[in-house]
Amino acid sequence: MASFVETGPQAPVTEAIRVDKVSPRSRLTRTVRALIVIIVTFIGLIPVFVMGITAFKSRADVVAVPPKLVFKPTLEGFVYLLTERAVLTQDRLAEAQAHIDELNWMQRIALENGQEITGPSDYVFRLKNSAIIAGVSTIVSVGLGLLAAYAFSRFDVPGKGDLLFFILSTRMLPAVVVTIPLFLMYRQLKLHDTHLGMILLYTVFNLSLSVWLLKGFIDEIPREYEEAALVDGYTRLQAFFKIVLPQALTGVAATTVFSLIFAWNEYAFALMLTSERARTAPPSIATMLGRGGIEWSAIAAGSLGFLIPVVIVTFALRRYLLRGVTFGAIRQ
Amino acid sequence: MATIELRQVEKRFGDLQAVKPMDLTIHDGEFVVLLGPSGCGKTTTLRMISGLETVTGGTILLDGRNVTWLHPSERDIAFVFQFFALYPHMTVRQNIAFPLQAQGESHEAIEKRVDEVVELLEIGHLLDMRPGKLSGGDQQRVALARALVRRPAAFLMDEPLGALDADFRETMRAEIKRLHIVQNATTVYVTHDQVEAMAMADRIVVMSEAEIQQVGTPAEVYHKPANLFVARFIGSPGMNLVRGHYADGVVHMPGADNHYSVPPDWRRVLDETFGGEGEVIVGFRPEAAIVSDEGTLAGQVYASDLHGAYTMLHVNMNEHDIIHIRSDRLVLHPIGTPVRFDINPEMVRFFDPRTEKAISREVGQ
Ligand SMILES: Nc1ncnc2c1ncn2[C@@H]1O[C@H](COP(=O)(O)OP(=O)(O)O)[C@@H](O)[C@H]1O
Ligand SMILES: [Mg+2]
Numbered sequence: 295m296a297s298f299v300e301t302g303p304q305a306p307v308t309e310a311i312r313v314d315k316v317s318p319r320s321r322l323t324r325t326v327r328a329l330i331v332i333i334v335t336f337i338g339l340i341p342v343f344v345m346g347i348t349a350f351k352s353r354a355d356v357v358a359v360p361p362k363l364v365f366k367p368t369l370e371g372f373v374y375l376l377t378e379r380a381v382l383t384q385d386r387l388a389e390a391q392a393h394i395d396e397l398n399w400m401q402r403i404a405l406e407n408g409q410e411i412t413g414p415s416d417y418v419f420r421l422k423n424s425a426i427i428a429g430v431s432t433i434v435s436v437g438l439g440l441l442a443a444y445a446f447s448r449f450d451v452p453g454k455g456d457l458l459f460f461i462l463s464t465r466m467l468p469a470v471v472v473t474i475p476l477f478l479m480y481r482q483l484k485l486h487d488t489h490l491g492m493i494l495l496y497t498v499f500n501l502s503l504s505v506w507l508l509k510g511f512i513d514e515i516p517r518e519y520e521e522a523a524l525v526d527g528y529t530r531l532q533a534f535f536k537i538v539l540p541q542a543l544t545g546v547a548a549t550t551v552f553s554l555i556f557a558w559n560e561y562a563f564a565l566m567l568t569s570e571r572a573r574t575a576p577p578s579i580a581t582m583l584g585r586g587g588i589e590w591s592a593i594a595a596g597s598l599g600f601l602i603p604v605v606i607v608t609f610a611l612r613r614y615l616l617r618g619v620t621f622g623a624i625r626q
Numbered sequence: 627m628a629t630i631e632l633r634q635v636e637k638r639f640g641d642l643q644a645v646k647p648m649d650l651t652i653h654d655g656e657f658v659v660l661l662g663p664s665g666c667g668k669t670t671t672l673r674m675i676s677g678l679e680t681v682t683g684g685t686i687l688l689d690g691r692n693v694t695w696l697h698p699s700e701r702d703i704a705f706v707f708q709f710f711a712l713y714p715h716m717t718v719r720q721n722i723a724f725p726l727q728a729q730g731e732s733h734e735a736i737e738k739r740v741d742e743v744v745e746l747l748e749i750g751h752l753l754d755m756r757p758g759k760l761s762g763g764d765q766q767r768v769a770l771a772r773a774l775v776r777r778p779a780a781f782l783m784d785e786p787l788g789a790l791d792a793d794f795r796e797t798m799r800a801e802i803k804r805l806h807i808v809q810n811a812t813t814v815y816v817t818h819d820q821v822e823a824m825a826m827a828d829r830i831v832v833m834s835e836a837e838i839q840q841v842g843t844p845a846e847v848y849h850k851p852a853n854l855f856v857a858r859f860i861g862s863p864g865m866n867l868v869r870g871h872y873a874d875g876v877v878h879m880p881g882a883d884n885h886y887s888v889p890p891d892w893r894r895v896l897d898e899t900f901g902g903e904g905e906v907i908v909g910f911r912p913e914a915a916i917v918s919d920e921g922t923l924a925g926q927v928y929a930s931d932l933h934g935a936y937t938m939l940h941v942n943m944n945e946h947d948i949i950h951i952r953s954d955r956l957v958l959h960p961i962g963t964p965v966r967f968d969i970n971p972e973m974v975r976f977f978d979p980r981t982e983k984a985i986s987r988e989v990g991q
Contacts, residue, residue, distance in 0.1 A: 518711035521678050524698040525705040526776070527728030540715045 342601075348594035353407075356590045370407070371591030373400050375417050375599070379409040386410070417578060417596060424574040425603070427489060428557035431496035436550050438497070439504025440542070444534060446505070447512040448520075458506070465502045473566045480567055487572045495563060500553040507552070511545025512538065547614030555604055575600055628689045628702075628779035628812050629654050630675060635684035637670050644670045646836045647684060652780075652814060657806050660816045661823040662833035663859070668816040671833075672782050675814065676705050688779060699728070704773035706783040710765045712757035718768050719753040725776040743771045746808070762790045766798055770805065780812040787822065799825060820860050824848065832856050848911075851975065854982045857909050863938075865909045866949040869979065872896055873903035881944030884923050889971035891987065896976060899985050906985075907977040912938065914973035915951040917959075921966030925949065927959045941965055 348356060350367040377400060382390060390397070390405055397405065404411050445451060446458060476495070477486070485491030515538060523533035539546075565577040579596045608615065630652040637645040645667040652658045660668045673679035675686060677698035686694045693701050704725075712721050722743060726736045744750050747767045757765055766786060773781055786802070787795045803826055806813055817823055823830050824844045832839040832847055832855075840852035851857035857865040870879035870886065875893045877886040886908060888896060896906065917939075925941035928948055932955060939951040939959055951967060959965055976985040 516709070516711065518707045518709065519713060521698075522705065522707060522711040522713075522772075523724070524678065525676050525701075525703060526725035526772070527699045529697070529699065532728075537713060 345594045345597050348590055349598045351591050351594075353591065368403070369399070370403055371589070371595035372599075373403045373411075374589050374592040375595045376400075376415055377404065377411045378413045378415050379404050380412050382408055382410050416573075417575065420573050420575045420578045421599070423489070423568075423572055424558060424576075424600075427492045427496060427572070427574060428554055430489075431493045431500065431557050432550060432553040434493070435497045435500035435504050435553050436508075436546060439501055439508050439549065440539075440546065442501075442505045443508035443512050444538065446509050448517060458509075461502045461505050463502075464498065469562045473562060476563070477566050487568045487570060489572050492564070492568060492572050492574070495567070496557040496560065500556055503556075504549045504553055507549045508542065508545050511542050515541050544614045547611040551608055551611055551615060554607055558600075558604060629687075630780060630812060630814065631687040631690075632671075632675070633685045633687070635671075635674060635681050635686060637667070637674060637679065638682045643836050645674070648838055650831060650838065650841065652812060654812055655810045657803075657813045657815065657826060657828045658831060659823040659827035659829075660814065660831050660833060661820060661827075661859075662818065662839075664818055666833045667836040668818075668833055669784055672705075672784055672814060672816050675780075676703050676782050677701050678705070702776075702779045704776060704778040704781050706769050706773050706781065706786045708785045708788050710757070710769040710786075710789070712765055712768055712772070714756065714758055717754050717756060718749070718760070721757065721768060722771045722775050725772060729776070739775055743775045746774070746805070747771045763794050763798060766790065767801075770802070774805070774809065778811070780814065783813065783815045785816055785818070787817070787819075795822075802826070821862070824860075832859065834859070849973070850984065851909070852984055854907070854977055857975070857977070857984075861911060863912065863950045865911055865975070866915070866947075867977070868908050868943060868947050868949065870906060870908060871903065872900055872906040877906055877908055879908070879923070879943065880946065882924060884943060886923060886969070888976075889974065892974070892976065895985060895987055899978060905979050907979050908969075909975040909977055909984075910969045910973055912950040912952040914970040915949070915953075915967045916970060917951060917953045917957070917965060917967045919966055921968045923968065924964060924966050927961050927963050927965055929961060930959055939965065941967075 344361075347363070347365075349371050350369070351362070351365055352368045352370050355362050355365045382405075387405075387408060390410060394402065394405070401411050442461075446454060451457065480486040480491055483491075485494070519537050519541070520530075520533040523537045524530065528536065559576060560574070561576040561580075564574045565580075568574065568577070575596070579593060579600065630650075632648055632650040634647040634649060635645065636643070636647040648671070660671060662668055670679060674681050677693070677696060677700075681694060684694070685692060688701060688703075712718075713724065716724065719740060722740050723736050726739060731739075744753065747770060749764065749767050749771060752760060752764055752768065757768065760768065766789075769786070783802070787798055790798060799822060802815075815826060827844055829841060829843055830847050831841050834855050840847055840856045842850070842852075847856055847860050851860060851865065854867065857867060868879050870877040870884075872878075872888070875888050875896075877888060878884070879886060900906065923943070925943040927939055928942045929940040931938050931940075935955065936952050937955045937957075937959075939953050941949050941951055943949055951965075953959070977983065978985055
């Protein structure tokens with residue numbers, strides 16, 4: 295500071311700061327605040343970090359006490375997660391080692407532990423179920439929510455207030471309360487353990503969120519924009535797609551991420567309402583705990599793989615999300 | 627180009643009557659201004675013509691074609707909104723081309739037409755910008771270009787200058803008027819600013835309380851207001867309105883010896899209207915009062931403001947009435963001094979306080 299006072303600005307002054315206005319306290323609070331944010335972030339990320347390193351540890355390293363921070367990374371956990379394996383007999387083992395050049399990396403890792411791969415594990419299949427169910431239900435609930443939100447925002451729907459409250463009220467009971475009735479109902483309707491059943495369930499569950507969120511965003515778009523399009527020769531539907539939708543993208547992105555995260559992570563319903571064909575990944579990661587000793591590295595690998603799609607989608611939509619999570623409060 | 631005809635058109639929002647049944651014909655190429663205070667139903671009327679609002683009664687004809695129940699897109703009308711409503715996610719060029727794309731014109735035709743309009747409005751340098759980056763005036767020009775590009779049968783403009791800075795309004799006013807002269811398109815223009823209405827209109831439709839009060843040229847609504855509302859609303863300040871008692875060709879107004887002799891051609895009309903005598907309201911514009919020492923009417927100067935070319939005197943005629951007189955800027959009238967004046971007999975009007983309507987010489991003859 296002293297040098298500034300003596301010599302004047304050394305670079306173009308782009309921001310005027312009155313020296314008497316910079317109180318040492320405000321600078322201190324800023325530093326403290328940043329420090330708190332860093333610490334909280336750090337604490338929040340510890341489990342993710344542990345999960346991340348555990349996924350690459352070998353069986354022996356996983357159980358080492360104290361936990362190893364430096365270890366030889368291996369993809370063992372992933373192989374265990376993704377494949378079914380069988381233990382090889384002595385002579386089959388020797389035979390396999392002779393042909394090691396013909397094996398792929400997964401088979402080689404299995405072989406190091408004296409096993410051969412017999413096929414893909416259930417987890418692959420269940421991850422696919424998760425993707426289908428979460429993907430379709432998100433698309434449907436955001437699509438339907440968008441149309442419903444538009445109608446609620448723009449038209450005099452009879453009983454609008456009651457309908458909106460009814461839609462919101464579907465979210466008011468905790469999941470545990472409704473799983474039993476749902477379970478019985480689904481059995482009767484033969485929706486138990488079907489993709490359709492889970493898609494319907496997640497769609498309905500997300501619909502209340504998406505209608506309310508999107509209505510907020512659409513309310514923010516002045517109707518003059520569509521009206522201008524209407525007098526300019528477009529139909530209501532064309533105006534919706536050409537004018538409203540592009541301006542509601544922020545809201546659509548935010549709603550998509552929220553819906554997807556719910557459907558992707560949902561555990562309680564999936565555990566109760568699916569068993570084989572439509573079982574999603576979250577309950578199956580938990581059941582891995584049970585089978586012949588705890589495969590910590592496989593569980594960590596499964597959790598890690600499970601996180602990645604959410605991270606990718608959120609990252610891809612981050613441009614919209616930064617404005618979206620303020621729920622339309624800030625416009626351009 | 628088109629004639630717009632409203633027959634008994636009305637709009638109710640539940641219990642609220644936003645527009646009472648209204649008849650109005652707007653001729654081909656005419657510039658008609660809907661003028662009235664906020665909330666009187668101007669926007670609703672305009673939106674019904676465009677089809678953005680359905681009518682709750684009556685018929686709308688466009689060139690004789692009944693369009694009452696047609697979708698806005700089928701009416702061939704352009705609408706300029708108060709806040710322009712330029713599509714924020716499109717560039718200026720895309721905004722202007724948008725109405726033409728609805729008609730499925732070829733790429734070349736669109737391009738050519740956009741260039742024409744852009745040249746007319748001198749906005750070539752803005753084409754690749756987003757509307758959010760433009761000044762109010764430029765947004766206005768782009769909105770006008772988007773309205774013009776389709777060559778619609780009629781233009782509807784809802785307070786298009788309302789969102790602009792005061793000093794810029796005059797420029798845009800002239801520009802809109804110029805465009806109207808060049809294009810000669812039927813235009814319905816809504817404003818609550820009577821100066822704007824007087825400056826731009828071929829005909830003014832004065833509205834209040836969901837009703838048409840008067841339809842006429844700017845001169846007509848100024849000089850021959852149909853009722854007390856129009857007399858007060860048009861002009862700044864509005865018409866002086868002084869209540870008095872009429873008998874035998876003289877109006878006795880409150881205040882010391884304020885006896886106004888009614889011009890001879892008005893006497894018979896007033897005699898007929900009131901059956902000899904009755905309460906009447908005398909109306910005259912500030913410029914119709916002539917200050918002179920021999921004037922038959924008198925008052926006390928209450929305030930005076932110099933307006934450059936003239937002085938506006940505010941005169942207390944009695945405890946109720948402060949009237950405004952436009953007087954010579956060179957003659958000083960200190961506050962509190964008495965002043966005498968006459969009313970130009972050509973410019974005096976009479977109103978019936980029972981009906982609040984103007985008394986007409988023509989009907990009496
Ligand atoms: N969509 C609507 N619903 C209910 N009332 C409305 C609606 N639009 C306008 N109004 C009412 O109708 C009256 C006329 O409004 P408007 O035409 O906008 O007046 P102006 O444009 O002359 O200011 C006002 O009292 C207004 O509150
Ligand atoms: Mg209005």
